[in-house]
Amino acid sequence: MSTTTPVSDTVIPQLRQDLNGARLPKWTPAAVAALSVAVGCGIGAAADLASKLQWGLISAGLFLLVSYGLSAKVEGRRQAKDRFATSVIWVSFILAVIPLVALTVYTVQQGIEVVDDYFLSHSMKGVLSSGPGGGIYHAIIGTLEQVLLATAMAAPIGLLTAVYLVEYGRGRLAKAVTFFVDVMTGIPSIVAGLFIFSIWNIILDFGYSGFSGSLALAILMIPVVVRSTEEMLKLVPNELREASYALGVPKWKTILRIVIPTAIGGITTGVMLAVARITGETAPVMMLVFGSDVINENPFKDPQQSLPLYIWQQYAMVNNEYGYARAWGAALVLIAIVMGLNLIARGVARWRSPKAGH
Template sequence: MTATLDVDPREPVKAAPSAFRQISLGRRVRSQAAYAVFALCFVIAIIPLVWLLYTVISKGAGALTDPNWWFGDAYGVDTTSEYGAGISQAIVGSLIQAAIATIISVPIAVLTAIMLVEYPTSRLVRPVTFMVDILAGVPSIVATIFVFGVFVLGLAMGQSAFAVALAMILLMIPIVVRSTEEMLKLVPDELREASLALGIPKWKTILRVVVPTALSGMLSGIFLAIARVMGETAPVLILAGPASSQVRVNPFESGMTSLPLFIKDMWASSQAASSFYYWGAALTLILVIAVLNIIAAVLSKALAPKTR
């Protein structure tokens, strides 16, 4: 026997009932209210940033249009009453201090992060993790006072750009350690296991497989740490010594200025010319940090693992 359906083909086909329930009016209202709250919070958060950028750009853009601003210095110019001085001495000083801090802190921080991730059973993991957490919460003024007491006074090193870099190192290490640690944890364990299964030693697996895979994220963390310490004021105020109006390149001598120190010195004067300089220097510092962030983004994208 063959079963037949008692259906009249001339009748219109009835649509099956929808599997989805109609969203109630109350749920739609609550959803829109939550969206409005989130949008309001975003606007409240973005207003100070836009206001800050507008103020700095409107008051500092005039200084940046002068070519002498970038390539000249302030030697022989009374910056409290005269215009036309450059700040190359502050730009060069900031870059030298950041470069010294980066060269010393990055290897230490990266190796520390590798130990924490790749050798989790080591007895050093717990105390090192504890110290990194403590160091991450240390204010810049505390790190500065430590360097001043131990190195500047205790070891008679004197005020210098190198002393500033030492304080920056204490601030950079926990940032780089944490960012590198997170990037290394994102590397799939399958890559490590495949390399070890081929008989490759663990240290070579770390250097040839793990680190290259996480390199893009590691570089982003490093550049963000550099951008953070370049804006610190406490180290340069206490450890740099009297600021020079000329370009100084010897990090072991006193007098090397930087952008935060230049801004502070100009702000201390109430003359109209001084406000021209400190607004221009503030905008210059923002641009330098923005360039570092752009470089970090470009390198991160260029060095990211290619997937098909």
């Protein structure tokens, strides 16, 4: 005897109504956004709010409220909750992008006037800090050499550490390595600089150089590379490893020929994130590299300049319009260098990533 409870005759029509009910037009979110911005700006102007940020927050709040209320009225509460969650995501995205765009635009506006061939091809040798002229050629050379040296040290160490944690790591040693990587992730840059200064400069008695700054930058870079590479290696399907093992391929060769090439795109992106993280560091460079007004192409001897330190030195000169202009120009060049490195990394990742059918 069947004990199945019959479905009520009113349930199925209700479900059909929920699934096939009225829907708002596709242009509704854009229209609501435009209306919210207009009303928000009107409220901000009427209330005499000086900050445009307040106008934006009012507009964002109105957008969320109107979107939810309109969707609940027409489509029902279930669909309204979905639209509200989507609206929150869009608002959060816009709030995150606006400062980035504003910073980029302002930097371009302030720095584009001073960036020219002379600015990029000359140093500050013989130039008064309070006067016109001077360039960032020596700072560009120092930044590129210091970052490349730090990457050459940190990337292999980070990659091998991540491979160990994902492919071999078991027991107390793996837990200890994971713990120290987590601790290193939160180390302030000044602490890394102090550590290298104590070991390299005081105990081993080496002088100021670009290489000593690279050592501190490598310490800051390693945990970022380890964490990003570790996550990318975990995304490689285990079926690829098992298929390789089934063919009799040793584990080390499977990692070298299968796992790493499959994850090379993500690994490269992680390395470039670490490069971007250290390129703008000032404290370790100030402490270990010391800075210089002349061109020093040897990172292993004598003080050397870098773009972050150059920006700080120029902007630290109070009421000096020439220093401010040089600082903004150097900041623009620094952003361009980081952007260029990221584009190169993406190109390398696309070139080296596995292709379909291969």
